[in-house]
Amino acid sequence: MSKLNLNASAQIRAYYTGKCDFRVTIPLKVDNEISDTQITVFSDITDPLSIFIKKIQKKILDHMGKNVKENKNNGTENCITKTDDELALRLSEIPVSFIRHAVDAKKYKPGMILNQLIENITKHNHEVYVQLFEEKYKIMVNAPLVHNIQLPSAIFVNFGVEPVKFHPLFTNMKESKFFWYKSIDKKQWIKVGDTIQYDVKENDLNHYLKFYCKLYSLNMLHILELESISENPVDTLPPFPSCPFEKRHCLTTRELSRKRFRVVSYNILADRYVGNNQFEYCPPHVLNIHYRKHLTIKELKGYKADIIVLQEVDNQYYSSYYKNEFNEMGYKSFYNRKGNCIPEGLLTAFKRDRYRLLEFKHIVFTRELERRKEFSHICQMLDNNSEVKKEFKAQNTSLQVTVLMDQSTKNVTIIGNTHLYYHPNADHIRLIQAFMATTFLNKIKQRLLREHKNVAVIFCGDFNSHFEKSLYGFMTQGTIDPQHNDCLKISPSGDAVIYHKFFLKSASGTPKYTNYTDDYKGCLDYIFIETNKLKVTQNVPVTSPEELEKYEGLPNEYFPSDHLALVVDLEMN
Structure with a gap:
């Protein structure tokens, strides 16, 4: 394993459905090449850490290309067959633990319920890390999440524009900041707006637009910054044809x-x-x-x-x-x-x-x-x-x-x-x-x-x-x-x-x-x-x-x- 910046973080997102997902990007060596790989694990918030840890271990094994025996659990998540000695040996080769504070490295007990871990972070402001191999990743709970952000392929003068398929989760939209910029060459940018929707002006014609946002989490503790630049410059909308x-x-x-x-x-x-x-x-x-x-x-x-x-x-x-x-x-x-x-x-x-x-x-x-x-x-x-x-x-x-x-x-x-x-x-x-x-x-x-x-x-x-x-x-x-x-x-x-x-x-x-x-x-x-x-x-x-x-x-x-x-x-x- 190669070294990562200790400020790197893992994210847990707990949904109202009683589910959560865990995401972390780690360097994995596959076929003698090291590349950053995002590990995503889904679990019930009522699972003990022991089950959650095994799911993380197994996902890492999967990404490393090893043949892992697996069964379906609820149709969505692989479960661990505890009687499989070979699998258990492989999992033991991947050290994963949850610790309080990066310095004293006090481990949370495997029997602890995942939801209790989440509450320690959200209600009691504990600094919790997940240790994968030798690296420690600070855990953020319910940081802003955006699956997709892009501008329309066609943007027209005198019509409003906003990012498409833009659905932020765990985001305080009232406190978040939104900005629009325009440029002829995508090098020099001029600020033109500060709301999520921008009314395109006549003088924006033939300019590229850039949307930049600073998204705050619901508890205002986490920030996600994103931007998207239009694929094509602003154009004029041709008159609608005569329609049936x-x-x-x-x-x-x-x-x-x-x-x-x-x-x-x-x-x-x-x-x-x-x-x-x-x-x-x-x-x-x-x-x-x-x-x-x-x-x-x-x-x-x-x-x-x-x-x-x-x-x-x-x-x-x-x-x-x-x-x-x-x-x-x-x-x-x-x-x-x-x-x-x-x-x-x-x-x-x-x-x-x-x-x-x-x-x-x-x-x-x-x-x-x-x-x-x-x-x-x-x-x-x-x-x-x-x-x-x-x-x-x-x-x-x-x-x-x-x-x-x-x-x-x-x-x-x-x-x-x-x-x-x-x-x-x-x-x-x-x-x-x-x-x-x-x-x-x-x-x-x-x-x-x-x-x-x-x-x-x-x-x-x-x-x-x-x-x-x-x-x-x-x-x-x-x-x-x-x-x-x-x-x-x-x-x-x-x-x-x-x-x-x-x-x-x-x-x-x-x-x-x-x-x-x-x-x-x-x-x-x-x-x-x-x-x-x-x-x-x-x-x-x-x-x-x-x-x-x-x-x-x-x-x-x-x-x-x-x-x-x-x-x-x-x-x-």
Whole structure:
């Protein structure tokens, strides 16, 4: 082993889930070459140090290229087989210990629980080191963490810019510092801004931009400094082309009033899903979020909707762009991250001058499954199939519910907004999710009927299911045969009783395409309405198959998303 600066540090990050990760960069000699290698170990905060140390030792062995016998532990982490004498001998050759103070080197006992070690650092301000071979690394707990920081590939004059895919963890964002600089040659830099978002000026044209940040930890004890320089100089955004959705705008030229109202449902494609060459047919500047977000708002403005529900809205761009745009358009908007943890999610917006908000809720299906009485039947059904329950509980699928009262008619509308699990072989999981959603919506409706005469449910979203699949039949028929193949996956004995109490139909019909990429082309999105409460006065047709088939896929210069917006005019019976 070679020597490292003793100021080098290791980092432990403890998450609210009861997990933690440990990271340290050490020099390892592999194939007679010494190189810095980052060791990352995941563990439960309830593990004793002895288990934690063995995981570190084993990771070092793995990086040194030795053949280590391993088993799967909880599907994510390798566990140590204590009876393996050969493995135990190899691990003993890698001295790892946790010590208090670098000088006296007093070791913590192997039976100490990891969470106690973390508390010694965070609550009692102990200086704790991990000793690997002869080197000591001071441990920092919950130092700021950023997995990615980069500037957009295209930056345009007169538009805001901010780092993309920038999601700091364990960071005090209010106290952190942000700066922007510009340069013609990337040598001499001039400061131009000091906020996380920068409004690009005319005189920035043809300049490169640099973003620099100083991130403080939540306890203000640790600092992380990062910077990113734009790949290309600032350019001017060319005028938007004439887009096919403008033909749809010809059918939405005026706002509706009295009993009629317009609803839009749209998966706008989160920026976090455009990497990995997924849309190679789309030019980079067009795929850029700062092009697509402006085109999305241009499209939405033309629909003059009363209620808008969106899926795959980036958390970052809701805060910095969409929220303000909707506000200026006269909408009140609500946003929730998927599962309260993924940096994209659901948005519901409604006209402030037309509706009064009665209530708003957001639930994550897996977290509510065992908390609410109305889901007891579903919970019991899943308890009888551990594999399906495990698969179901691994998802972060959410449901937004917005209850609105029309201030002129006093009619009450319950708007459900969701984005169901995407996997093509998970129709049975989507059935359970839809079962939960309709159960929850019905409970809210029954409660509201005690106080209001006219109450109607509208359930919108990206259901990730073609209309020939089981979910569509369940939604429109109210139940599904327990002998259906998807039900038998849930309950092999054929007693999966799945139902809802609404009379529903797809107000937007079943278009040939609502999602159009090179990987998949089909109908996945719907606006379900109660047929005994609402009627469709206009279903604005989506872009025709003939028009879409001119393109390799969406998004492209004319379409900001890989999905199409659904637009319907409704009237309360």
